[in-house]
Amino acid sequence: MDAAKDAGQAASDTSRAGAKRSAGAKSGGAAETHAPAPNAPQFTRDEDLHAYHEMLLIRRFEEKAGQLYGMGLIGGFCHLYIGQEAVVIGMQMASVEGDQVITGYRDHGHMLACGMDPKGVMAELTGRRGGYSRGKGGSMHMFSREKQFFGGHGIVGAQVSLGTGLAFADAYRKNGNVSLTYMGDGAANQGQVYESFNMAQLWKLPVVYVIENNRYAMGTSVARASAQTDFSKRGISFGIPGEQVDGMDVRTVREAATRAIEHARSGQGPYILEMQTYRYRGHSMSDPAKYRTKDEVSKMREEHDPIEMVRKRLIEMHGVAEAELKATDARVRETVNESAEFATHDPEPDPAELWTDILLEARA
Numbered sequence: 624m625d626a627a628k629d630a631g632q633a634a635s636d637t638s639r640a641g642a643k644r645s646a647g648a649k650s651g652g653a654a655e656t657h658a659p660a661p662n663a664p665q666f667t668r669d670e671d672l673h674a675y676h677e678m679l680l681i682r683r684f685e686e687k688a689g690q691l692y693g694m695g696l697i698g699g700f701c702h703l704y705i706g707q708e709a710v711v712i713g714m715q716m717a718s719v720e721g722d723q724v725i726t727g728y729r730d731h732g733h734m735l736a737c738g739m740d741p742k743g744v745m746a747e748l749t750g751r752r753g754g755y756s757r758g759k760g761g762s763m764h765m766f767s768r769e770k771q772f773f774g775g776h777g778i779v780g781a782q783v784s785l786g787t788g789l790a791f792a793d794a795y796r797k798n799g800n801v802s803l804t805y806m807g808d809g810a811a812n813q814g815q816v817y818e819s820f821n822m823a824q825l826w827k828l829p830v831v832y833v834i835e836n837n838r839y840a841m842g843t844s845v846a847r848a849s850a851q852t853d854f855s856k857r858g859i860s861f862g863i864p865g866e867q868v869d870g871m872d873v874r875t876v877r878e879a880a881t882r883a884i885e886h887a888r889s890g891q892g893p894y895i896l897e898m899q900t901y902r903y904r905g906h907s908m909s910d911p912a913k914y915r916t917k918d919e920v921s922k923m924r925e926e927h928d929p930i931e932m933v934r935k936r937l938i939e940m941h942g943v944a945e946a947e948l949k950a951t952d953a954r955v956r957e958t959v960n961e962s963a964e965f966a967t968h969d970p971e972p973d974p975a976e977l978w979t980d981i982l983l984e985a986r987a
Contacts, residue, residue: 663874664875664877666936670716674712675930675937675951678712681708681712681732682930683959684732684735684741684962685732688731688745691745692908697762699762700762700777700909701908704902705903706837706900706903708732709876709900713877713880716880717877722802723772724736724737724771725772725782726774727776727810728762730762734775737770737772741958741961742961744765750972753965754969773786780813780815780816784815786803786805786830787802787804787823789802790887793829794826799888801831801887802829804831804833806832807834807835808840808849811834816857817857820858824861824862829890830893831883831884831886831887832893832894832895832896834857834895834898835870835900839902839912840906855867855896855897863893864895865896868897868898870898870900871900872929882894
């Protein structure tokens with residue numbers, strides 16, 4: 624995607640809203656509808672303001688990353704999280720300090736939600752010294768032990784067994800922590816996922832498996848790729864409970880996450896949450912997404928955008944002035960612009976960096 628086209632698309636991502644799952648017969652079989660949860664739990668004014676700020680930070684960051692990619696300043700693959708922001712923010716609002724997060728390669732939003740510095744994340748995207756992996760990892764491979772973020776993984780489904788291992792460590796140490804292990808609908812068909820499910824339930828490990836079902840995996844609709852399209856049922860043969868969640872509404876995400884995390888933390892074992900969500904962009908920046916119609920994407924943006932829903936509540940229910948929300952957007956844009964400025968001017972890694980982080984030095 625060229626820079627001009629990408630910049631134009633980025634500018635429209637938030638001004639439009641996103642939503643109700645449209646009939647998708649024309650776009651490869653994603654015909655199931657997205658029904659917003661009735662009687663959704665209500666947020667306080669402060670909770671909605673927090674959710675608005677955090678989701679907007681992810682949205683603006685991803686728009687900027689798309690622009691930098693189009694300008695040739697980000698190399699390799701780049702998978703944007705635009706449209707799915709409510710999932711990770713709702714999950715984080717239900718978690719506590721010490722809980723771990725691990726995900727696949729659509730990971731920038733998860734990093735920001737965990738509290739990682741936008742400058743360090745963006746600098747890693749541009750391959751600079753100040754990046755979280757010192758410029759060696761790129762979009763799909765950065766980590767923060769401080770923030771309990773364990774990647775960022777480029778192999779489809781590989782993070783699921785690692786997230787199960789984090790839960791095993793938590794159980795072994797009896798530290799009360801829970802592993803929040805994310806995967807996409809495509810990864811949910813991988814073999815190691817079910818090996819992990821079996822082990823987690825056998826040993827009652829404290830792990831919540833979050834399946835972010837954005838309906839198209841790498842470019843094939845779930846109706847064409849999955850015999851069982853209700854991903855919340857994928858743990859039935861192991862006795863793992865699960866539920867489907869409106870992943871476009873941060874309130875329903877937090878409510879379900881609270882139940883699931885408590886289940887895992889209390890020693891009852893793993894829990895599966897299928898987050899029914901939607902990505903506005905292609906699988907990666909190189910994907911033109913011709914497997915779905917423009918009308919489908921526009922309908923999602925216009926009717927059920929996770930950020931626009933919160934914005935509307937803030938104005939209509941909480942009496943927040945439009946000027947205050949504009950000021951929030953301005954602060955977020957300033958943060959993102961500062962991260963981009965840092966990421967494009969920070970020095971590239973010294974060649975000697977190639978020889979670091981290869982072997983673990985033995986402790987005396």
